[in-house]
Amino acid sequence: MIKRKVNDMEKEYGMNDVVEMKKQHPCGSRLFRITRLGADIKIKCEQCGRVIMMPRRDFEKRMKSVK
Numbered sequence: 001m002i003k004r005k006v007n008d009m010e011k012e013y014g015m016n017d018v019v020e021m022k023k024q025h026p027c028g029s030r031l032f033r034i035t036r037l038g039a040d041i042k043i044k045c046e047q048c049g050r051v052i053m054m055p056r057r058d059f060e061k062r063m064k065s066v067k
């Protein structure tokens with residue numbers, strides 16, 4: 001499995017990893033599962049199932065930790 005390392009942070013993430021974001025989803029959950037890795041990252045809310053897509057740079061800024 002390909003793991004990506006966030007620049008100047010000790011964080012690695014890969015497909016199907018659950019990550020905690022700094023900002024919570026409107027449904028109240030901070031946990032998301034990575035469903036697509038590329039120039040854009042797709043994450044799926046673990047609670048309500050909504051999918052969010054964002055540029056990798058934004059994702060890395062908003063991610064707090066990998067579970």
Ligand SMILES: [Zn+2]
Nearest residue numbers: 025027045048
């Ligand atoms: Zn949600």
